[in-house]
Amino acid sequence: EVQLVESGGGLVQPGGSLRLSCAASGFTFSTYAMSWVRQAPGKGLEWVSGISGSGGSTYYADSVKGRFTISRDNSKNTLYLQMNSLRVEDTAIYYCAKAPGSVRPRNCDYWGQGTLVTVSS
Amino acid sequence: QSVLTQPPSVSGAPGQRVTISCTGSSSNIGAGYDVHWYQQLPGTAPKLLIYDNSNRPSGVPDRFSGSKSGTSASLAITGLQAEDEADYYCQSYDTSLSAVVFGGGTKLTVL
Numbered sequence: 001e002v003q004l005v006e007s008g009g010g011l012v013q014p015g016g017s018l019r020l021s022c023a024a025s026g027f028t029f030s031t032y033a034m035s036w037v038r039q040a041p042g043k044g045l046e047w048v049s050g051i052s053g054s055g056g057s058t059y060y061a062d063s064v065k066g067r068f069t070i071s072r073d074n075s076k077n078t079l080y081l082q083m084n085s086l087r088v089e090d091t092a093i094y095y096c097a098k099a100p101g102s103v104r105p106r107n108c109d110y111w112g113q114g115t116l117v118t119v120s121s
Numbered sequence: 122q123s124v125l126t127q128p129p130s131v132s133g134a135p136g137q138r139v140t141i142s143c144t145g146s147s148s149n150i151g152a153g154y155d156v157h158w159y160q161q162l163p164g165t166a167p168k169l170l171i172y173d174n175s176n177r178p179s180g181v182p183d184r185f186s187g188s189k190s191g192t193s194a195s196l197a198i199t200g201l202q203a204e205d206e207a208d209y210y211c212q213s214y215d216t217s218l219s220a221v222v223f224g225g226g227t228k229l230t231v232l
Contacts, residue, residue, distance in 0.1 A: 037167075044226040095167070106155070107155070108212075
């Protein structure tokens with residue numbers, strides 16, 4: 001059974017940093033691309049970033065480019081999202097999601113339960 | 122403003138059929154990229170409902186179906202049930218943005 005468990009969310013001040021983690025199990029982690037998708041309170045889904053199965057290619061939404069960094073440790077079956085220069089508008093539930101392919105994530109076939117990031121002074 | 126356009130809400134009585142539209146452009150759906158649909162029940166994470174325009178993952182009832190034509194796609198739900206009340210999102214890929222894009226979501230109310 002595929003399981004994705006996010007952690008690392010919390011309250012941070014504007015301009016601060018946070019690192020999210022996503023522990024994966026139930027599939028061969030290194031074979032599949034992964035994404036982070038967020039959902040602001042009461043709003044819709046927004047794709048944030050993606051990474052290939054090997055970790056060699058990364059992709060970002062314009063809204064986070066230059067501030068967020070996605071990475072993965074295939075030896076630990078873990079996906080990360082380093083978030084710097086956080087803004088109030090980054091407040092959201094952040095979901096980790098698995099892609100069905102290995103190169104560029106174009107959709108999500110499994111989702112984690114999400115972790116809440118609140119950016120506020 | 123979302124790249125893919127969905128109606129904010131739809132409703133139907135139990136047993137009825139409803140459809141949810143998803144309108145894109147020549148840089149996403151019209152460029153040939155597949156459309157996927159997700160169901161988000163209240164307070165839970167999204168779940169894949171339809172992939173590659175019209176395919177259902179294992180475990181999804183055949184009451185749910187998807188189609189795509191030109192720059193648009195649609196999700197149809199037949200035999201509406203109370204447990205179908207949820208938010209539904211379409212999703213594709215946009216070549217101009219080089220990004221995965223979602224619709225704004227449609228809230229389905231079962232009357």
